[in-house]
Amino acid sequence: MTSSEILFDTPADPVVEGPVLQVEDLHVSFPSEAGRVRAVRGLSYEVSPGEVLGIVGESGSGKSVSSLAVMGLLPSSARITGSIKFQGRELIGRSDAELSKIRGRRISMVFQDPLSALTPVYTVGDQIAEAILVHRGGAVSRSAAAKRAVELLDLVGIPNAAERAKAFPHEFSGGMRQRAVIAMAIANDPDLIIADEPTTALDVTVQAQVLQLLETAQEVTGAGIVIITHDLGVVAGFADRLMVMYAGRAVETGQVDEIYQQPRMPYTLGLLGSIPRLDVSEKQALVPIKGQPPSLTDLPPGCPFAPRCPMVVDACHTAEPPLIEVDGSAEHHAACIRTGEIAATEAEGAEAAAEIFGAEVVEDAEIAKVPREQRETVLELDNLVKEYAVNKGVVFKRRVGTVHAVAGISFDIREGETLGLVGESGCGKTTTLMEILGLEKPMGGEISVLGTNVSSLNSKRRFEIRRDMSVVFQDPMASLDPRLTINDVIAEPMQVHGYGKDEINRRVPELMRLVGLRPEQLSRYPGEFSGGQRQRIGIARALALQPKLVVLDEPVSALDVSIQAGVINLLEELKSKLGLAYLFVAHDLSVVRHIADRVAVMYLGKIVEIGEVDSVFDAPRHPYTQALLSAIPIPDPVKERQRERIILTGDLPSPANPPSGCRFRTRCFLHASLPPEKQRTCIELEPPREVQAPDHEAACHFAQIRQVL
């Protein structure tokens, strides 16, 4: 970043000693029909210049509300008390006009959804220029602002910035949009940047890029950063200090290392234990935090976490524990009366969580003990091809191109086995799934389900096969019909396949119990359940017909980490109990490592590496797999800081116009480092899938092992 000196050489505002942001005893409440919702209850923290503070908690813990209060962006119905001091000046009680002078100039914000953070009708360059003009309208000319917008886009790593500044937000990919938003956030050299779940909506590879960019932004501006997230993995290598929030209060604060290694509050322990680890090969037990965050309207006395806490004792219900110093460290505070006992357990971090929460590793299924070759094949794809025509014209449609969504992929799944299919969005994962689930004759290649080739199916046989194959979708909101009661939702597949009324009435409550829900809730509508519960209902529906193969389309990526752990555990348990085979599509490799037996990595409609999960993760051969793996954060600050990241440049090329030869070569770091004659091989020849080790194939001309974990 040589440009940084040029860009940010404006004399800094008079340097203020002490913290940039000082929040003391902040209370925020909203009126609601059920009474006042006390979203934030007595929150205090500080951010020093150049410091990164991570605020972690589940949805509804008040983390976003507290930062919106700092920005002065809460609705007027909110009642805010306490003190928020920015560079020593009190912000509470100031008018919106006064705050507007600070917002965007001295404090800026990066939101979760980059698409809704940008106005669709203005070009990206104009929007960044606007951020500058609003605050420095008198001092900066229009053309200078436009020029600076281009410089900023260049700084955040948008290739061809001058051209791209004239593009509209919808012409940017998700990662590029988030970059543009960050460019806007640093446009005025702020002293504080608040990032609210900046990577949640993004792919893992892009997430790594954005985190690195935020780091750059911080170096360039010297600002303090508050990063809000529900995923402890994300902030491990990035934050300096952490604050864990629960039910509107901080329950544990401290240096990053202390919190990850010696968590002293059961909730933090639970959060840590709920993250599947990419760097652990043996099966670890994931810790789900049972129940839901409490309603913030009328909290019972005592610790708000007590109803979900495995260590709860009677004393927990008497009074809410204050934040107290633990381990004699001045920085590390926890709000729990039993910190001493947690400190006394031998295990550290996630292992302690598993011990305290009593999570157990699920036994393998009976079928999994039979050697793979002797098991029945439940699904086999042979060179599957799916292409879409790109048409133009209104009256006379003419074909102007072809999208090669799936370009010849092959894999098989045996009984009782989980295959993880991973790749960035747009790589053809979902298309593959839809082809499998559609059970129609594919455009090219073959699909066999339970030994039956789908090209030869008549409609009666196709209907029969549907009984053995079911699907769980990603979005638990959209996958259940909001107008049907849960009873009707779960009964539907059985009604379709002609089960008797009595049988259905018997089996529906049974399925509810199987997925860990209470049968009394059957007459409720999906809208009354939380995301995790809805996903369980989706699983119950998928299991209604006792299928052999369950296709899971990103089943946990829309859930909070603590809820995700519960659903993953459930899936593992069901697999072991019912001997199911899963096709598990995901972009989160740590989840795949946890649940899958084999993994296939997809890039632009092709499988670039496939094999047994430990072999692929411990000794990845394909550069793309290596890059994917290195992009996944590890919830361990020490390891995370030592890791060398492979950051992929650019975005996925369009599948309508894939690169010649090896499809990955345009983004490949290995390709870039090769001498020209070897590069030619990549450009001209498409690499075939070759066996690299037992049950491990990769499609790269120059495959070599590279440790990335």
Added chain:
Amino acid sequence: MTVILNEGDSAGTTGAASGSPIDAAPEPDKAMTRGRLVFLRFMRNRLALIGLIIIVAMYLLAFIGPLLTHWSYEDRDYAAFLQPPYADHIFGTDNIGTDMFAQTMRGLQKSLIIGLLVALISTTVAAIVGATAGYFLGVADKALMWVVDLLLVLPSFLIIAILSPWFRGKSWWLLVLMLAAFQWMITARIVRGMTLTLKEREFVKAARFMGQPARRIIAKHIVPNMASLLIIDATINVATAVLAETGLSYFGFGVQSPDVSLGTLIGNAAQSATTFPWLFLFPAGFLVVFVLAVNWVGDGLRDALDPTSTRGRKREKKDTEEKAA
């Protein structure tokens, strides 16, 4: 139309973490079917219940009322022309001595039947055609939308006027069918558009992948998710149908004399509304009350079918507060 679609989406974001007061329906031991739950929720809506009672009462009145008076709508009392209401003619008489009560009851019969049937038929046709076209696309879509566009450009009033000599003297059913035939097209287009978005929702895909046949998917998932639109459309159609019938009858193409409908009565009395108000007020009053009641029932049905509606819940809370006080 996104507004209505979003109801389902918002279902996702609300209930989640708040531990919201769950549906106030009593917790039964056995799971309730959708029909029973909708019924319970409907019964909890006081206004809808009143509307339903009014509609039923109007039907009873329309068919039993004529038996209570010795006058028939065709009889003339040559002793009483243009008389204001009195004991013998409780709604008064018109300029040729016909009893207004008998006429209003007869008109009510006709209008109730025509209004409800036309609304029902046209909304059903719209739902079926729109959903079929949107779900199957391809040839079915092209053909159906061609019919819709054709009907939209045809001047309906003219067609009915031209055809009316042919169905003169035939059953009033033909009039109902004609009115319905020209009322469904715009709704069908809206329904088609909504089907296109609903079709991509995951719960529809899930149903397809479990082997649910297409017509069942339309009936079970797609149409219920448009219930708000369809019910509002049906209630508007009731009023539109009654008014359309009025217009046609006024020009002599609809209900033929000596038979009467609320439309012909209002049409005839329109000029003398200020001088002989009883001629106008009774039929018009019945029309207004009827349309209002239909709207209340429509609102109630929509709330009962919509799981995100909080109306039942709010009232429940007030009740408990009253009890506490």
